[in-house]
Amino acid sequence: MDQEQRETVLLVDDEPSVVAIVKKMLIREGYTVLSATDAEEAIQIAQAEGARIDLLLTDIAMPQLNGRELADRLKSLRHGLRVLYTSGFMKEALLKYYSISIAGIPFLQKPFTEEALARKVREVLDAPAAEAAGSGGEMR
Numbered sequence: 001m002d003q004e005q006r007e008t009v010l011l012v013d014d015e016p017s018v019v020a021i022v023k024k025m026l027i028r029e030g031y032t033v034l035s036a037t038d039a040e041e042a043i044q045i046a047q048a049e050g051a052r053i054d055l056l057l058t059d060i061a062m063p064q065l066n067g068r069e070l071a072d073r074l075k076s077l078r079h080g081l082r083v084l085y086t087s088g089f090m091k092e093a094l095l096k097y098y099s100i101s102i103a104g105i106p107f108l109q110k111p112f113t114e115e116a117l118a119r120k121v122r123e124v125l126d127a128p129a130a131e132a133a134g135s136g137g138e139m140r
Helices: 016-028 039-052 067-077 091-098 114-126 129-133
Strands: 008-012 032-036 055-059 082-087 107-109
Touching: 008 016, 008 039, 008 067, 016 032, 016 055, 016 114, 032 039, 039 067, 055 067, 055 114, 067 082, 082 114, 107 114
Parallel strands: 008 032, 008 055, 055 082, 082 107
Antiparallel strands: none
């Protein structure tokens, strides 16, 4: 794939060390990576780079805006934005403590390997639009 055709991932996680590690993984897989450590920074990047962003890879449990809320905001800037959520919390804890359901949305449990990340990112980017958007998931 030549440089102009590289897909761009906006990586958002409130842990800077996670951002650094996952960014390196994605770059090794050939993606262009924009990164942020909070939702506000991610929104600013998306406003500046919105048309170039192919995938939002975001932690689902973050302060201020959670990953689902961030995705909703960014989808208004970039129609057709693909989203992949991650979390170190088990799905039961996300529902119990954060009132977030991951049912029907693209999700990758932390910690993950580079191989698992690469496979899931490719799966979300290649999925039909409705499936990649996680339209079946509900926020409770």
